[in-house]
Amino acid sequence: MKHIFYAFALLFLVTSCGKDDEASTPLTPEPENPVPQNTAPELADQSFTVAENITDTTVIGTITATDTEEDALTYSLTTNSNDLFVLTETGELSLATGKLLNYDVAQTHTLTIEVTDATNTTTANITITITNSPDVYIVGSEYNGTGTMATLWKNGVATILSDIYSRAYDIAISGEQVYIAGSIENSGLQEATLWKNETAITLSNAGNRAEAKSVSITETGNVYIAGYEHVENYSESYVKVWNENGQLAFATLPSINVTSNNYIGWSGSSSCLYTTGSDVYVTGFERFGNGINRATLWRNGIPEVIEEVNHPNPNSIYPNSVYVSGTNTYVAGSKNEGIPSATLWKNGEKTKLSNSNNIANANSVYVSGNDVYVVGKEWFGTHFVATLWKNDEVIRLTDIADSSTASAVFVLENDVYIVGSIAGKATLWINGEGRALSNATSSHAYGLFVKP
Structure with missing residues (x-):
């Protein structure tokens, strides 16, 4: 009897467990290929x-x-x-x-x-x-469709200085005073002009063609402007140095007594004037009817001969720029010895900078510490190339297959600033990296000043 009871009880338990399993919720099987969730990119400020x-x-x-x-x-x-x-x-x-x-x-x-x-x-x-970076002031000209206008670029932003035919060649700054040398056309003749904080002051005599090419300020605040003035229907031309009031500082005359075809001037550099202490230096050339051509440095109006050549070509020697460092005087320009060559005179001692087979011209010189920087242009096959000569190193400023030139150089601390043009467009180079200043049809940068 006991065996029958235990069998019945066991059957009841098995049956009860089976009913409970049937009533429970079955488990959901895992998918064989789950779809991954995309996470957003992580990007921090x-x-x-x-x-x-x-x-x-x-x-x-x-x-x-x-x-x-x-x-x-x-x-x-x-x-x-x-x-x-x-x-x-x-x-x-x-x-x-x-x-x-x-x-x-x-x-x-x-x-x-x-x-x-x-x-x-x-x-x-x-x-x-x-x-903050130094303020870079550049002067030159832009063609606006009707005429060439003197232009000032400050940190790349252009200001037109005159609404009639004009050019700006050089700039000097003292405190908040900005001085620009150039010319404005009046009755068909260019007049030497000084802009002081964008206000134009005429320097030359009415009726004479003249231009102001360079401006410099002494340590005591005296402003000098150098330029040239043609007189008597272009029969003679003289270097002139004015003060900011338009008065002549020095009456520069030919240094030898030759009266026929005297001509004193220069080819157009913006750095032909330099002041240090109370001394005023101006460089240029003298031509005489007897074939003598002379590179000249005027110190406080007194001429000193840099080099003299007897050559039938009146363009045989062109000093363009002067810089004084300590007791050393540097003059940059060109001399024709078969072909014009970029040339540097240090205390009158001549060094040829360019390749003897290439036409070249040096437009500006700047000295910083033991480094001497000269800029200009040199002919390479089909076009002129803007060039920097630093000590014994020759640096081409562009590889564009179009004419370019470097007009002026300025060094501040370890940065080298150069202005000029590439393919007829005003250009600024900072440490060799060039940038266009203008979108005008034609433009050129002649001078610059870098203010810390």
Whole structure:
């Protein structure tokens, strides 16, 4: 009897367990190929610091994001700052074409960018901090469709100095006073002109063709302007040095008594005048009817002969620029010894800078420490090339297959500033990197001043 009871009880338990299992919820099986969830790219806020004087060819920085799936990422700029910047799809950030930074207007710029992996998008803020750079003042001319106008570029921004035919050749600055030497046409004749804070002052005599080519300020604040003036229907021409009131500082005359076909002047350099202490130096040339051509340096109006040649070609010698460093006097220009060659005279001792087989001319000289910088142009096969001669090194400033020239050089600390033109466009080079100053049909930069 007991055996029958235990069997019945066991059967009841088995049956009860089976009913409970049937009533429970079955488990959901795992899919064989699960679909992965895409994660958004990770992009943090980033910051960059750049100098005020960068160009639109400078990469400010590269935006970097990460993606778990290592998908291809595309970057875009969603909030700009006055359309100053551009961002490539690969994340390179730079200035928009033709745009410039201005520390005086804004010291920082904040941009919003986004990055996408084609499924998800992430945004971040980019902060660009601007460091102050020296103010670069450049003078020259632009052709505006009706005439050539004297132009001042300050940090790349152009100001037209006159609305009639005019040119600006050189600039000097003392404090907030800006002095520019050049010329304005009046009744068909150019008149030597000084702009003081953009106000024009006529220096030369009415009826004579004249130009102011260079301006310099002494340590005591005296302003001198050098130029030339043709007299008596171009029969003679003289170097003139004026003060800022238009009065003659020195009455420079030929240094030898030859009365026929006397001509004193220079080919147009913006740095033919230099002042140091109370001394005023001017360089130029003298031509005489007997075939004598003379490179001359006037110190306080007294002529000193740099070199004299007897040559039938009146263009046989051209001193263009003078710089005084300590007890050394440097004059740069050209001398024709079969062909015109870029030449530097140091204390009267001549050094040929250019290749003997190439026509060349030196337009400006600047001395910084033990380094001597000379700029000009040298002929290479089919065109002139803007050239820097630094000590014994020859540096071509452009490889563009079109004519170019370098007109003036200025050195501040370790930075070298050069102005001139490429293919008829005013150009500034900073440490060898060139940038166009003008979109005008034709333009040229002749002189510059860099203010810390």
